[in-house]
Amino acid sequence: MTWRYPDMNDTKNQSAWSRWTGRISPTVVFLLPAIALYTLFVVTPTFSSAYLSFTSWDGVSDKIHFIGFDNFTEIWNSDRVHNALKNTMILTFALVVLENIAAIALAVLVDQVRWARNLFRSVFYFPVLISGIVMGFVWTIILNYNFGVINRMLELIGLASWKIDWLGNPDFALISIILSTLWKQAGYYMIIYLAGLQGIPQDLTEAASIDGAGKWQQFRRITFPLLAGSMTVSSVLSMISSLKIFDQIAVMTDGGPGFETETLTYIVYKVGFGELRQGFGTAMAMVLFLLILIITVIQVKVLRRREVQL
Known part of the structure; x- marks a missing residue:
């Protein structure tokens, strides 16, 4: 049938x-x-x-051996992972703070411009459109010790002794990653804050101005509190993006010098594909996923509570 x-x-x-x-x-x-x-x-x-994540799979072989929690035990005891976690936290904290400060400053600046406003918006937003790989190559050239723009300018003004190996010096490599990423991402969060500024009633600032409040007092007492919603969105997005940063590190430092710029995301790539330890790399990815989830939940709750208080 x-x-x-x-x-x-x-x-x-x-x-x-x-x-x-x-x-x-x-x-x-x-x-x-x-x-x-x-x-x-x-x-x-x-x-x-x-x-x-519970196996010792190499990513190539057909045989997959179940090893229980061995990968997670190695993660817990690995100095390399601890160093990568420290680098990740430093980079994330720095970028969340600096990107939001820069984005607010750019948004306020552009919002007050009366001539060629769209031009300024486009200029500040343009780095966002550049891929992380291309941005990494550009900044690698800019920060090059021998012919980079910054060191060449120091030579031209007679400060050759101040030249810095930005990407080869352990003290400056992570800072270089942070600053280049800030240059690329600030324009994205500027758009979010611009949308928030457009939603602030002009009557409030006009009334404050009539009462004698200066520009700084208007920003501190009116503008900044009313940007709480935009700050929640920008902070969460910035945090997630920073925890997952990969392109810039892969192109600019390859995790070096030594392991000074190696992050959790980069370990997942290096271990999983470079060392053919796919099982361990997947376990690292699961740990990173849980870390992002926990931090995001905590951050959203804290920022939402701040919105209610304001």
Whole structure:
């Protein structure tokens, strides 16, 4: 006996077909393709990664050996991972603070410009459009010890003794990564703060101005508190982006000098693909995922509470 697709022209099948289709909500039918794609490309890889994190798979062999929590034990005891965690936290904290400060300053500046406002917005936003790889190559040239723009300018003004090996000196390598990333990302968060500034009623600042409040007092007492929502969004996005930073480090320092700029994300790449320890690299990725999740939840709760208080 073979099953045939119901013929809708057959009156005998119309009532049965109507009852069957009537049980399915149009919303469910609309969401099914998205759910299928999400399951295929997100849910399935997530569970696969969770399983591989408990194995010693090399990423190439067909044989997968289950080793329990050995990878996580090694992560807990690894000095290299501890150093990468420290670098990641320093980089993340610095970027979240500096990117938001720079973005607020740029947003306020652009918002007050009356001539060529769109030009300034485009100029400040342009670095965001550059890929991380291209940006890394550009800044590698700018910071080069021998012919970089910064060191060449120091030579031209007679300060050759002040030349710095920006990417080769352990004291300046991470700072170089932070500053180059700040240059690239600040314009993105500037747009978020600009949207927040557009939502602030002009009546408030005008009333404060009539009462004798200066520009700084207006910003401190009115503008900054009313940007709390924009700050929540920008801070969370900046934090997640900083914890996942990879492109700049891969191009500019390759995790060096030594391990001074190696982060958790970069260890996942180096160990998983460079050392063919896919199981350990996947375990690191799971740890990074949990770290991002925990920090994001805490950050959102703290910032949301601040919004309510303001």
